[in-house]
Amino acid sequence: QVQLVESGGGLVQPGGSLRLSCAASGNIFSINDMGWYRQAPGKQRELVALITGGGSTHYADSVKGRFTISRDNVKSTAYLQMNSLKPEDTAVYYCNALRLGRAYWGQGTQVTVSS
Numbered sequence: 001q002v003q004l005v006e007s008g009g010g011l012v013q014p015g016g017s018l019r020l021s022c023a024a025s026g027n028i029f030s031i032n033d034m035g036w037y038r039q040a041p042g043k044q045r046e047l048v049a050l051i052t053g054g055g056s057t058h059y060a061d062s063v064k065g066r067f068t069i070s071r072d073n074v075k076s077t078a079y080l081q082m083n084s085l086k087p088e089d090t091a092v093y094y095c096n097a098l099r100l101g102r103a104y105w106g107q108g109t110q111v112t113v114s115s
Contacts (some may be wrong), residue, residue: 024078
């Protein structure tokens with residue numbers, strides 16, 4: 001089993017920044033891809049950013065140039081640096097990890113972008 005705990009969400013004004021963290025614990029050996037997803041009210045959960053075990057990254061078009069995903073394998077933690085936030089970025093953000101073909105999810109952290 002892998003446990004994922006997100007932190008760093010909150011309320012921020014448009015144009016502001018937040019950094020989300022996702023700490024993995026438990027059976028973390030062989031975790032491959034880690035990613036961030038988000039779900040806004042009334043919408044489906046969508047991929048925001050993904051980082052592979054080798055460090056390759058992939059971003060949704062809507063966040064390219066504004067968000068940066070990274071990971072610290074020593075700390076077993078993934079990060080999402082979010083800059084130039086927009087109201088449409090408001091959602092619950094979920095951390096995801098793939099290990100041996102199984103997906104694990106965190107409980108989510110709320111990000112609200114509003115003036």
